[in-house]
Amino acid sequence: MNKFFPPTLHLIVTYAWLMVATYLIFFYAPQEATMGEVQRIFYIHVSSAWTAMLAYFLIFLGSIGYLWKRRDSADDFANGAAEVGFVFCTCVLVTGPLWAKPVWGIWWTWDARLTLTFVLWLLFVAYLMLRSYVINPGRAAVLAAVVGIIGFVDVPINYMAIRWWRTQHPQPVIAGGEGSGLDPRMWVALFVTWGAFLCLFAYLLRQYMRLAALGREVAHLRRLRGLSQGA
Amino acid sequence: MCNVYLVLAYGLFWGIFMVYAWVIHGRQQRLEKELEELKKEVGQR
Numbered sequence: 001m002n003k004f005f006p007p008t009l010h011l012i013v014t015y016a017w018l019m020v021a022t023y024l025i026f027f028y029a030p031q032e033a034t035m036g037e038v039q040r041i042f043y044i045h046v047s048s049a050w051t052a053m054l055a056y057f058l059i060f061l062g063s064i065g066y067l068w069k070r071r072d073s074a075d076d077f078a079n080g081a082a083e084v085g086f087v088f089c090t091c092v093l094v095t096g097p098l099w100a101k102p103v104w105g106i107w108w109t110w111d112a113r114l115t116l117t118f119v120l121w122l123l124f125v126a127y128l129m130l131r132s133y134v135i136n137p138g139r140a141a142v143l144a145a146v147v148g149i150i151g152f153v154d155v156p157i158n159y160m161a162i163r164w165w166r167t168q169h170p171q172p173v174i175a176g177g178e179g180s181g182l183d184p185r186m187w188v189a190l191f192v193t194w195g196a197f198l199c200l201f202a203y204l205l206r207q208y209m210r211l212a213a214l215g216r217e218v219a220h221l222r223r224l225r226g227l228s229q230g231a
Numbered sequence: 232m233c234n235v236y237l238v239l240a241y242g243l244f245w246g247i248f249m250v251y252a253w254v255i256h257g258r259q260q261r262l263e264k265e266l267e268e269l270k271k272e273v274g275q276r
């Protein structure tokens with residue numbers, strides 16, 4: 001991967017993609033009729049939410065991979081997805097209330113979608129806390145993998161929450177049935193933004209994987225130093 | 232055009248990513264430094 005798509009090129013592509021997305025959000029997508037300018041929060045809010053859900057799906061896959069094959073790379077992948085996913089999920093919880101306040105008149109309500117998104121954020125926190133507080137790395141990886149697999153149940157329920165229950169949160173714009181949907185230019189802005197976020201997610205995950213590899217090398221050299229000091 | 236909620240949302244969004252990028256960069260630098268020191272130390276023995 002590094003040979004064909006070096007990290008520096010990845011960073012440049014991400015930056016350019018984000019610039020294009022920003023242009024589309026502010027200068028190409030039309031202003032929403034009832035909400036006005038504040039509706040433009042939608043593009044980063046929804047794209048972050050989709051990316052956070054995808055991140056948890058990657059944790060789920062990495063966790064299964066680790067429990068099955070016991071490969072460190074699968075564990076690093078899941079751990080990296082958790083860390084970057086946590087950042088995106090935090091962005092969802094920050095941008096959501098900032099959109100809700102001027103539109104609904106309230107910052108927050110405990111409806112199904114909002115509550116399940118908060119639970120998703122707590123699952124990211126639980127996963128990362130387990131990694132930090134369990135001293136034995138092998139045991140931490142196994143426990144985190146179990147959280148990664150069991151916690152994934154939140155993602156499909158969260159996705160379906162606005163279809164199954166009446167919520168304060170708006171109805172879905174994708175596959176939401178009659179009356180749902182967006183202006184074609186809004187679709188373009190949304191998908192370009194999501195693409196840029198996926199590119200950013202992949203870049204940050206790569207950086208995390210590099211960090212994890214460095215960490216293992218350091219741990220190996222520490223052991224070697226300890227052995228030579230003991231000899 | 233300039234809606235305070237919109238500005239806050241985008242500002243905080245990019246702020247969160249800046250902080251995360253700074254944290255990752257710091258961790259990477261610390262590990263690289265430690266790795267260099269350990270390599271020298273182990274290589275000398």
